Amino acid sequence: MVEFKDYLVLFRQNGYRLTSQRTALLQTLTDHKGEHLSARQITENVRSRDQNVDTATVYRTLELFTKLHIVNEIKGATGISYQIVPVGDKHNHIVCEECGTTFDYSSQYLEGLRTMLVQDLRFELHLEHSTLSGVCEQCQTNVSLEQYGNQRLLSRRTHGT
Amino acid sequence: MVEFKDYLVLFRQNGYRLTSQRTALLQTLTDHKGEHLSARQITENVRSRDQNVDTATVYRTLELFTKLHIVNEIKGATGISYQIVPVGDKHNHIVCEECGTTFDYSSQYLEGLRTMLVQDLRFELHLEHSTLSGVCEQCQTNVSLEQYGNQRLLSRRTHGT
DNA sequence: ACAGCTATTGCAAATAGTCGCAATAACAGA
DNA sequence: TCTGTTATTGCGACTATTTGCAATAGCTGT
Ligand SMILES: [Mn+2]
Ligand SMILES: [Mn+2]
Ligand SMILES: [Zn+2]
Ligand SMILES: [Zn+2]
Numbered sequence: 001m002v003e004f005k006d007y008l009v010l011f012r013q014n015g016y017r018l019t020s021q022r023t024a025l026l027q028t029l030t031d032h033k034g035e036h037l038s039a040r041q042i043t044e045n046v047r048s049r050d051q052n053v054d055t056a057t058v059y060r061t062l063e064l065f066t067k068l069h070i071v072n073e074i075k076g077a078t079g080i081s082y083q084i085v086p087v088g089d090k091h092n093h094i095v096c097e098e099c100g101t102t103f104d105y106s107s108q109y110l111e112g113l114r115t116m117l118v119q120d121l122r123f124e125l126h127l128e129h130s131t132l133s134g135v136c137e138q139c140q141t142n143v144s145l146e147q148y149g150n151q152r153l154l155s156r157r158t159h160g161t
Numbered sequence: 162m163v164e165f166k167d168y169l170v171l172f173r174q175n176g177y178r179l180t181s182q183r184t185a186l187l188q189t190l191t192d193h194k195g196e197h198l199s200a201r202q203i204t205e206n207v208r209s210r211d212q213n214v215d216t217a218t219v220y221r222t223l224e225l226f227t228k229l230h231i232v233n234e235i236k237g238a239t240g241i242s243y244q245i246v247p248v249g250d251k252h253n254h255i256v257c258e259e260c261g262t263t264f265d266y267s268s269q270y271l272e273g274l275r276t277m278l279v280q281d282l283r284f285e286l287h288l289e290h291s292t293l294s295g296v297c298e299q300c301q302t303n304v305s306l307e308q309y310g311n312q313r314l315l316s317r318r319t320h321g322t
Numbered sequence: 323a324c325a326g327c328t329a330t331t332g333c334a335a336a337t338a339g340t341c342g343c344a345a346t347a348a349c350a351g352a
Numbered sequence: 353t354c355t356g357t358t359a360t361t362g363c364g365a366c367t368a369t370t371t372g373c374a375a376t377a378g379c380t381g382t
Contacts, residue, residue, distance in 0.1 A: 105284075116270055117270065121266060123264065134278075
């Protein structure tokens with residue numbers, strides 16, 4: 001309650017209101033700091049505290065929180081997930097296209113890119129929440145990669161059993 | 162038909178088959194090279210050539226093509242869109258969080274990041290298809306930005322009309 | 323050209339996510 | 353504390369995306 005004073009200020013400053021539903025969402029998200037929660041998981045958890053919050057409200061709230069940078073929207077292999085923005089632990093995500101694992105890495109890696117984009121394109125990159133993809137170390141060795149033009153291929157040769 | 166020989170090889174090599182539906186998809190996508198098409202647009206266009214392709218097939222095909230890097234999946238402000246991978250014109254996307262515009266920029270900007278991730282984390286980044294977000298030049302000047310902790314806020318002060 | 327194997331498809335049913343709207347509840351101002 | 357304004361919510365309807373399964377059609381080998 002009193003912990004969310006910062007959020008309350010943030011809401012007020014932008015013309016939004018702090019409702020019981022939003023508080024429930026914040027509670028759920030902070031309780032699972034560091035985890036990647038799906039919309040469904042969030043809905044269920046929120047409902048365990050505030051009986052009948054509608055899914056529409058959850059989605060609308062998640063969208064708002066994302067705009068306000070209260071949460072990060074992460075597009076992993078299993079779909080979209082959310083996590084409260086980790087203060088003091090700014091990290092971004094890279095997803096392995098082979099095994100689907102999501103890895104964290106420091107935002108510092110993006111500083112160079114950020115600088116270049118600002119200089120050349122005047123575009124101010126937000127580096128608190130991005131998801132890039134590629135192939136992790138393990139999958140690079142396990143899998144026999146091949147070339148097709150300039151692109152990597154799937155390793156899988158046969159389907160089914 | 163004969164143009165898609167490369168894709169046929171790609172399919173075969175990985176145990177996939179070149180069906181009439183996949184050909185229709187390829188046709189549609191190449192016809193709109195450079196554009197960002199929604200699943201709906203693709204479905205409609207595909208149906209104009211191959212009467213009754215089901216939406217399920219379209220989604221499944223799009224997923225396959227994405228895995229094979231035949232198409233890029235782009236998450237813009239209006240939702241998800243697809244485009245056939247542009248050979249010789251490798252570019253990535255940055256979306257403005259304010260106005261929703263999607264901008265293209267050369268993959269070269271990501272080379273530095275790619276090198277670092279390989280060296281430090283042994284993660285092989287795929288830089289043919291990424292979408293980052295931030296604020297474009299126009300919105301930076303138009304909008305009065307404020308600070309909250311370390312994060313940028315929305316500009317909007319009041320809602321409604 | 324034919325046969326067998328199995329990847330792929332359409333269909334239908336299930337989920338997930340979105341939207342308009344009238345009722346409600348924050349909140350700024352008195 | 354009371355009041356007016358309007359952001360927000362729940363609900364129902366709607367659209368989008370996913371999934372299981374039996375029928376179909378690529379493809380490889382003969
Ligand atoms: Mn994380
Ligand atoms: Mn583009
Ligand atoms: Zn992996
Ligand atoms: Zn903009």
